Amino acid sequence: MASSPQTYTPPPPLTGGKLVLGTLCVSLAVFMNVLDSSIANVAIPTISGNLGVSIDEGTWVITSFAAANAISIPLTGWLTQRIGAVRLFVSSVLLFVLASWLCGLAPTLPILLGARVLQGLVAGPMVPLSQSLLLGAYPKSKASFALALWGMTAVVAPVAGPALGGWITDAYKWPWIFYINIPVGLLAAGMTMAIYKDRESPTHKLPIDTIGLLLLITWVAAFQIMLDKGKDLDWFASPTIVTLGIIAAVAFAYFVIWELNNDHPVVDLRLFGRRNFFGGTVAISIGYGVFFGNLVLLPQWLQQYLGYRSIDSGLSTAPIGIFAVILMPLIGRFLPRMDARKVATASFVGFACVFFMRSRYNLEVDQWTVILPTLLQGIPTAMFFVPLTVLLLSGLPPERIPAAAGLSSFVRVFCGAIGTSVATTAWNNRTIVHHAQLIEHATPYSTALQQMFSNLTGNFGMSTEQATGLIERNLNAQAAMIGINDIFWLSGVIFLVIIPVIWIIKPAKGNAGAEAAAAAH
Missing domain, CATH: 1.20.1250.20 (MFS general substrate transporter like domains)
Incomplete structure (x- = not known):
């Protein structure tokens, strides 16, 4: 024992x-x-x-x-x-x-x-x-x-x-x-x-906050199911989504009230009253949500619309780790001598540049053009986790660091799940919008459409149904491409917009030690 x-x-x-x-x-x-x-x-x-x-x-x-x-x-x-x-x-x-x-x-x-x-x-x-x-x-x-x-x-x-x-x-x-x-x-x-x-x-033995835990499970589960099922059920036009939304909102409200008034809370929400913890957690969680959501979307687009095999799409996203592995030990070594806010800001600017590069993709994009932004993304990735975690933990007494690290990890991981759901839904919605806009121009009076149709039926010997089906598939691919470019562009904007949140932090001197770095994940 x-x-x-x-x-x-x-x-x-x-x-x-x-x-x-x-x-x-x-x-x-x-x-x-x-x-x-x-x-x-x-x-x-x-x-x-x-x-x-x-x-x-x-x-x-x-x-x-x-x-x-x-x-x-x-x-x-x-x-x-x-x-x-x-x-x-x-x-x-x-x-x-x-x-x-x-x-x-x-x-x-x-x-x-x-x-x-x-x-x-x-x-x-x-x-x-x-x-x-x-x-x-x-x-x-x-x-x-x-x-x-x-x-x-x-x-x-x-x-x-x-x-x-x-x-x-x-x-x-x-x-x-x-x-x-x-x-x-x-x-x-x-x-x-x-x-x-x-x-x-x-x-x-320590008491467990059973009520707080049950409320946490309830609002997280209801909110996640609402996000995952919302698109299929037409969002708040569905009684199911409305019910899930109410359950999530009510359970979250009770969760906040209960945790703030409990002596042994499962999540110490009082930490959000500290500006460093609040600013750092918001920045790292939103950034991670955007990062992870895009990490899920890119392989799907490559496989569905560019015809990549699973292994090809995997290899196209793998280079993100090359610079990350090389630079991370250096960042950890020199971070105590630098302003972590400047490092985190450089990371967010780097992420924004990568997403703006991706927002210029088209259906003829070659594999190197896909790989290059992913390769470069390793640089801001190396400057993302550790500096922001050091910042959000700065100024905390040692006995509160474990609770703070756990809470920031909870928010970050949950934002990763939210980011995946939101990115998937947003891509679908933007694809539908762009498909409708493309269809508006695909009329019998469109010269380009008439030429394409004549070429497919005349030169390639397709039937009317085959030619129509191929044109529709091309329209779907174009709409999905423009839709995912919208997501990439918006992702870059989000990284730039949340940079000021980093600068509300006032890091305490001498508190960027091993305890802070150890919580970085």
Whole structure:
């Protein structure tokens, strides 16, 4: 049994082979966890087709995981104190393996979504606990080095995800994007228990905010379902959407009131009263929501309208990690000597430039033109997470940093789920608008249309129906292209508009230490 909090003495750092293996097993678990947030992106068209659902419904595979993951993150601290960090981490990894197996076996979309929800729930404690275990395994003097290793792992995973997911989907079958977690997870869990079993944290019982937790689950679930189903049900013309909206609004209002007046809140909302935390959390959450939403849309567009295979779309989005992996250790090294607000501002300007570059795509775009903005996006990505996390945690007393890191992670991850739903819906809506505008010009009196029709029926020998069908497909592709360009352009504008939020922060001197950087994910 772990020591009581009063008598607990942290174990000495690991050394030699144990340190190497301890770093490897924790990094494997992080890699597996973060990989699963992006590996399904390029497989959505294939999964949707195999399960007989629309691609819009297929994106619920991503949003359900993110929403469930967001809900479980605030419980990490309470669970750690009840179970112990090592036991909770290993249990989380093993349950993640089980959920991954269930995802691969799912014969229908509802069963797959249920398994993804379970996967997201059990994944919540993994990332913060991996940081905690890794920091405890290294001497304090090498905390920055430990976090650099962790950060590189966390960056490589979402980069490898689309490419690996595309290769597996094309070469094998989509369930294998989940089955690959099984050997990785079992290896990580076994190694972690063998190396860290004597480094368990103290345990003691604390009250759980049951009402707050239930309210949190209610409003997050209702709001996410409303976003996912809104387009299919014609939004607020549907009684179902109206009901979900009311449930989400009422539960959220009660949640805020309850949490602000509870001695042991599941989410400490009082932290938003601190300008640094408020500004940093708003900036990182909105930025991440826009970033992740676009990360989901781009592979879908490449596959649906440019004819890319899953692996090709994955490889086209993978280069984002090249500059990120190279620059992240340098950013971590020099950040204490720089104004983190300037670094974050440069990151947002960089993201805006990348999205403005993408907003000029057309249906003849070559693969290098697709890859170049993705490659350059690695530069602002390296300057995004750590500086903003350092800023939002600056000025906080040490005892409030874990709660603040957990709350900011919850908001950020939930905004990632919202960003995916909003981006998908907005793209669909803009496609419909542009299709209607194109149809207005596609009249029998249009000279260009008459020439195209005559060319298809005369030179290519198509029937009237075939020529009409081909023209309609071209119109759909053009409308989708203009629609996604609108999303790219608006994304760039959003990054520029929220830059002033960064500058409401007044970072405290001497508070950009390892605790702040450790929370960055």
